[in-house]
Amino acid sequence: MGQKLETAAQRLLAGGLVAFPTETVYGLGADAENPAAIARIYQAKGRPSNHPVIVHIAPGADLGYWAQNVPDAARILAQAFWPGPLTLILPRAPGIPDTVSGGQDSIGLRCPSHPIAQALLQRFAELKGGQGGVAAPSANKFGQVSPTQAKHVRNEFPEFDETDLLVLEGGSSQVGIESTIVDLSRLDQGTGPVLLRPGHITAEELAAVLGVMPALPDQAAPRVSGSLKAHYAPRTPLALVERSRLDAVLATAASRGERLAVVVFPPASEIATQQEGVTWHECSPDRVEYARRLYALLRRLDQQGYDHIVMERPPATAAWQAVNDRLGRAAAAFE
Structure with missing residues (x-):
């Protein structure tokens, strides 16, 4: 080197x-x-x-x-x-x-x-x-x-x-x-x-x-990297979905004959079915490990010819704020 x-x-x-x-x-x-x-x-x-x-x-x-x-x-x-x-x-x-x-x-x-x-x-x-x-x-x-x-x-x-x-x-x-x-x-x-x-x-x-909590972005804040509404997006359309809505999303995809990559938190066995055209991926429940692997996973799925990537929405907690920010902007590119 x-x-x-x-x-x-x-x-x-x-x-x-x-x-x-x-x-x-x-x-x-x-x-x-x-x-x-x-x-x-x-x-x-x-x-x-x-x-x-x-x-x-x-x-x-x-x-x-x-x-x-x-x-x-x-x-x-x-x-x-x-x-x-x-x-x-x-x-x-x-x-x-x-x-x-x-x-x-x-x-x-x-x-x-x-x-x-x-x-x-x-x-x-x-x-x-x-x-x-x-x-x-x-x-x-x-x-x-x-x-x-x-x-x-x-x-x-x-x-x-x-x-x-x-x-x-x-x-x-x-x-x-x-x-x-x-x-x-x-x-x-x-x-x-x-x-x-x-x-x-x-x-x-x-x-x-x-000694003070940082404020949220305001209208007068300077522009910075990664602050656009749509960003960090794969080329394959990405949807961010609550676990309770996955069945409806899968049914719609099946009716259209679409191929999906579905990324969920464990245990995937609670919701995974043998539906044709759906590939399941289980992600880490640890927010640090999840973040470490996120972009490599999106890039890999992007190369596999899926019609959509469906991500289970992470917890809406302070610990997951950064991950939710990236996924939200990625999904916004296809709204």
Whole structure:
């Protein structure tokens, strides 16, 4: 990995694209201070130019280089959760191009915990003179299911070879869903911390550190990654269904001669039948394990020619907020 890691860092320095593993999902990275390189990310993903990306920084990076105001709350959260799956939205420093924030005055910063991501970021920062950062949304076409394995990235961008997109191998992502995003950019306006995207780090865990529960998104909140109503969607239509409604959904599918993949919590034997055209998949009842496997499962089912993917709705509890957020946006793409 040593030589490939060096090649990847040099590729970023030259304005190229590198896909790399993080503990959440694989990212599609470019030099965060190079507008032309960032434009290549948007072009490759088919991403709207006003949709921000997150800047990944190495452990120990100077937040003041990227943000013009770093409140105590940001340092407290960074101390508690970095390196890890938490993104902080802060006021963007004047010298940082607004291409990373979709033209907004804010910036999203994250320090990932994956060792390969850290090694890449540290080497790139050295090449940049100490403060390099990598802008990196998920390494997939815009709105589609995020990749949690290197092969997912290659499958997503078959038009690219290694000269166009260098992909670093890092195994399966351990968290499996995108980072928690907290807005701290408006504290000087009297707006407290705002949870803009739930993730592995829960609102309750944030509150335990901050001493206040983060508020829900408001109309004036900055735009952030993954905040559109329809997102994270497979290409196969996906429906999110209560367990009590599964029989009716199956009956309708049978009347239409449709092939279904049905994903339910155990025990599947309570509801599973031998209905023709239905393949049953039992998911983990543990929310961490469920999240870790979710995107790989959706990608696998997406390749098997089903007419619909039917997911049993997870519990409507705080612990499952992030998973419900991702599944809700995936299903919204087909409403």
